[in-house]
Amino acid sequence: MNLKKWSAGVAGVAVIAVVVGMALTSHSTIDPVSPPQAGHFSHDEIARGQQLYQAGDCAVCHTRPGGKRDAGGLALNSPMGAIYSTNITPDPQYGIGGWSFEAFRRAMREGIDREGNHLYPAFPYTAYTHVSDGDLKALYAWLMTRPAVHEAAPETDLGFPFNIRRGIWLWNQLFLDKGPLPVARVPEGLDPARWERGRYLVEGLGHCSACHSPRNLLFAEKGGESHLGGGEVDGWVAPALNAQSPAPHRWQEEDLYQFLKTGYSPRHGATAGPMAPVIKEGTSALAESDLRAIATYIAGLQKDRTDRPLLPVKAIESATLRSTDSEGARLYSGACMACHAQSLGADMHGVRPSLQQATQFHLATPDNAIRAVLDGVTEPASDGLGTMPGFRHNMNDSQVAALLNFIRQQVAGQPTWPDLEQRVRAIRAERH
Ligand code: HEC
Ligand code: HEC
Ligand code: HEC
Structure with missing residues (x-):
């Protein structure tokens, strides 16, 4: 058989497989609901949702400079072009006011919007997918009780073929590990409950690896040894947080706690770039125990490193x-x-x-x-x-x-x- 024909055949079969796969898995619209009334949620649930909203830095991406909180429109620069964040206030027309909890959960878990369209992975649903149902409910309660902003965010318009959102289906098959985090072994000597909590926050809502992991040619985070092994965002290096950390002093729990609380640690220095809003809008406002848990988890990644000697x-x-x-x-x-x-x-x-x-x-x-x-x-x-x-x-x-x-x-x-x-x-x- 002629090799050219053969490879054309393979390519043809692959294309058919993708098209059929996409057709079989096309996603349905979830019917709009009227925005839930404030009394629908308990006070405790809303308060817990606020903490989770902070842990997830939602406002950092969903608020553009000078714009109204969570009304979207921030341009995230990707290799394919600018991807605009959306309005996630409870406005029925321009925001997510018409989204049921089911629709919200699907977006956070699977990266699919209420109408069934795939969302670009610039929205870090590959991390948010690990968030528990209970936490997603609290987050939903917080978002749905904020003031609605009646303002449209600019539409994302990437060039061909990236404008075909259904192509993301294939990307998700390759790179989305849907649902709870797989079980992992707690490093020796660390408090298991605290470490698990830290891992849940770092790998889930905190989406630290979105910036701190390197990415492959298809823009997916590299895993294994490369997980949290250093990435890039807006022209800044986000240093490795795992054992490959380039910091001359090993990041210990107390250093991380101070840094994530204030942006400064005496043994390391200050934040200078895109980490500042993550701290300001996010980690600085977390409950003490959650921040300590994050510090335990990250310090645990580096616990076998030694300090590098420095000149006097x-x-x-x-x-x-x-x-x-x-x-x-x-x-x-x-x-x-x-x-x-x-x-x-x-x-x-x-x-x-x-x-x-x-x-x-x-x-x-x-x-x-x-x-x-x-x-x-x-x-x-x-x-x-x-x-x-x-x-x-x-x-x-x-x-x-x-x-x-x-x-x-x-x-x-x-x-x-x-x-x-x-x-x-x-x-x-x-x-x-
Ligand atoms: C790193 C930036 C980033 C962060 C952090 C982020 N988002 Fe987003 N989000 C986006 C982008 C970009 C989109 C639009 C993606 C698209 O158009 O495909 C989006 C879309 C969404 C959507 C779909 C809305 C719609 O109308 O289609 C929801 C819901 C959402 N985000 C909720 C959240 C919540 C809740 C948080 C915090 C836990 C959060 N996002 C944090 C970037 C981000
Ligand atoms: C007026 C005081 C001032 C001067 C002058 C100054 N800096 Fe800074 N620098 C600071 C402060 C304060 C911070 C921490 C800012 C923050 O995080 O809010 C900082 C932060 C930094 C950082 C990031 C810190 C880190 O730990 O990674 C670098 C790098 C830096 N400065 C380099 C320099 C260099 C090089 C010069 C000389 C050209 C300089 N600075 C001059 C006050 C100054
Ligand atoms: C939006 C991208 C982004 C996210 C999300 C992010 N970081 Fe960062 N981080 C950076 C960048 C960039 C730097 C280095 C430059 C600076 O100071 O801004 C940094 C610096 C750091 C440092 C200092 C490292 C060193 O050796 O100096 C620590 C520690 C850190 N981040 C922890 C975290 C943790 C924990 C999370 C998740 C809760 C997180 N980061 C989420 C971008 C990010």
């Missing part, structure tokens, strides 16, 4: 202050040390993150550090951290590169980043 920072800093022969040292002592040096006095501007311990200077790529220096940190994760000015207009590309490679090598003790100046230029050009 006070000696580096006093040498830097005397140094006049290196451009990087001059820029560092002139522009950064007033707020970052550990050897200098009180904190004048909120916290004083140690740049030696900051994970940003221990990553394989310089992007996070470049973004922090060019744009500063203008929206801290919590009050009291302080802000940092951006140096976009004060330093040129070669100065930023000299400064960052000085910190990288002399302060953090890592090999310099190659082609740093080109990278600074490229990131600077993304804006303006």
